[in-house]
Amino acid sequence: MATSCKKMEKIQGHPCFGGNHHKNGRMHLAVAPKCNIKCGYCTRKHDCANESRPGVTSRLLTPAEAMVKVREVMASPITGPMIKVVGIAGPGDPLFNEETFETFRMVGEEFPHLIKCLSTNGLLLPDRMAQLKEIGLHSLTVTLNALDPKVGAKIYSHVYYEGKRYSGEEAAALLLMNQLEGIAQAAELGLTIKINTVLIPGVNDDQIPLISQKVKELGAFVMNIMPLIPNADFAHVVPPSPEQIDVLRKANEKVIGQFAHCKQCRSDAIGLIGENLQLENPKL
Ligand SMILES: C[S@+](CC[C@H](N)C(=O)[O-])C[C@H]1O[C@@H](n2cnc3c(N)ncnc32)[C@H](O)[C@@H]1O
């Protein structure tokens, strides 16, 4: 399907989907604390202003507090002109928190020109797709680390779905089924889809080419192969070097476009990619 002009315009405004990342910024709203799965590399316990990695936030916001922040950021001469995207990326899983939907509704009413963007592990994508359509989501990022449930079982210790806790291969297979179905539905809806894949050396190396092929077929726009930040169960794993990531991206770019500017942002980052103006100016 050809990408429409309106869609292209929005993609060009989005720094995390190949848009101009020197000019266009994003604002993450940390309104989603709970998560419904457990990735072996994830830790959300620390709150350190100097630490910049996914899952870290200085303070959780309620939807009303998030709106106060959006108004301040949009009114500021420093950030107002650069912010094109409002994203919800945690610190937990946005689809598992009602606050995500409430916040997007309020943002849409007051700032309809801001691009709405969300990152998820994908478990609830099929269940939440109608709501994502209703709030006018534009860009969706899904983290997909394995196509083989045997590999998935090494990454995910449990999955909590419809009131039941799953573990092992059963958990990984359930997560995968919903991720693939969710990506297909999102593509059908016309969302711009990025796939995050965390490279965990010795665990999911062989999954990367399979994932790139599969998500291209399903209609994803771009892939973001990210290096593991050694933490939690994977604290002992030596992370891949930037050169290794580069080689992998090059090997897969013929299959699907590769995003190369990811700075593995915090859940409350504001500014250009790699920047968090909030930390420099807590008033923001
Ligand atoms: C902005 S998203 C958060 C949304 C959702 N919780 C998820 O995991 O998809 C954060 C991204 O950083 C990844 N991430 C979290 N901890 C990480 C770590 N220690 N090393 C590398 N990537 C990590 C997640 O897998 C996800 O792709």
Ligand code: SF4
């Ligand atoms: S889905 Fe995201 S928030 Fe949940 S455990 Fe994994 S990385 Fe952490």
